[in-house]
Amino acid sequence: MSDLYTRAGSVPAPLPIRFVDDDGEVWTDLAGQLAEGHLSHQQISGWGFVQADPAPDHDPGHRVEWDGAAWVQVALPPAPNPQPLALGKLDFMLLVQHAGGTSDAQLTEASKDPTLESFWVKYQMASEVHRDHPVTAAALAALDGLGYIPNGAAAVIAAWPLQ
Numbered sequence: 001m002s003d004l005y006t007r008a009g010s011v012p013a014p015l016p017i018r019f020v021d022d023d024g025e026v027w028t029d030l031a032g033q034l035a036e037g038h039l040s041h042q043q044i045s046g047w048g049f050v051q052a053d054p055a056p057d058h059d060p061g062h063r064v065e066w067d068g069a070a071w072v073q074v075a076l077p078p079a080p081n082p083q084p085l086a087l088g089k090l091d092f093m094l095l096v097q098h099a100g101g102t103s104d105a106q107l108t109e110a111s112k113d114p115t116l117e118s119f120w121v122k123y124q125m126a127s128e129v130h131r132d133h134p135v136t137a138a139a140l141a142a143l144d145g146l147g148y149i150p151n152g153a154a155a156v157i158a159a160w161p162l163q
Contacts, residue, residue: 002031005049009068012052021047082162084131092129096140099159100149110148131160 004012015030030049033039041051055071058064062073087095096102102110110116119139123129129136140153149156 004052004054005044006052006066007048007050011066012055015044015049019047085161085163086128086130087161088128089123089126095159095161096143096149096156099151100143100153100156101151102143102149106148106150110143110146113146113148115146116142131157 002014005015006012015034017029019027019030021027027033027039030039030044034041034044053071055064055066056073059073062075064071065074066072093107097104097107111120116139119135119142122135123139126135140149140156143149144153
């Protein structure tokens with residue numbers, strides 16, 4: 001790895017391939033000329049180039065950034081908390097059937113069960129089904145309690161798609 005230099009607080013990088021000094025003279029391959037002895041550290045320091053330490057390895061939960069004078073460890077933001085997707089009514093029923101193990105026959109029977117009549121009225125009025133809505137929780141608990149979700153309501157909640 002080549003040496004890194006900073007100039008006026010810039011992020012450390014290898015010396016530039018092309019540089020124009022204050023007198024308008026164009027210099028090329030500064031690193032090569034420095035290695036071959038055609039340039040000295042004093043000359044490049046006079047142009048504002050300061051040798052910088054290489055970036056350290058980052059600590060867990062951090063990233064390494066240049067603050068204009070030194071490498072610093074910056075804490076990463078917390079991971080996003082995935083949120084449950086709102087489901088269309090058909091997607092909700094397919095989830096209940098797939099994850100909950102509900103058959104077509106059980107679904108048809110549940111739709112005629114008078115114990116679930118208020119759920120079906122609300123279900124018909126809804127445009128979406130939200131996992132954490134109280135009506136959804138009550139409906140899943142009722143369907144599960146009445147035996148219409150063989151794998152249990154928890155299986156449906158666990159399989160709910162997230163953003």
